Amino acid sequence: MPKMTFIERDGTHREVDAPLGLSVLEIAHRHGVDIEGACEGSLACSTCHVIVDRTYFELLQTPTEDEEDMLDLAFGLEETSRLGCQIVMTEELDGLVVRLPKATRNAMKD
Secondary structure, three states, X not given: OOEEEEEOOOOOXXXXXXXXXXXXXXXXXXXXXXXXXXXXXXXXXXXXXXXEOXXXXXXXXXXXXXXXXXXXXXXXXXXXXXXXXXXXXXXXXXXXXXXXOOOOOOOOOO
């Protein structure tokens, strides 16, 4: 089974099983990783914002305009920022590394 690593806010690296076809958000929730996902993956918020390791960022499909619009609302946006709900695990992404931002912004609560 493919694996991926979450780098948590405190710097802890957590390697987890990453079943094919699940999103990074779904994988995080399965393993108790602290990613909110307020809209439950419907691309209506930015609370599943992750920073993708550059090696893997190049392997991802180009973000849609809707994802880019939501990323504009994300706290701590970086060059390799993506929404976890939009990254679906594939064989090619085995070993994927994503870092959680220091904070999130939930416009639904603000």
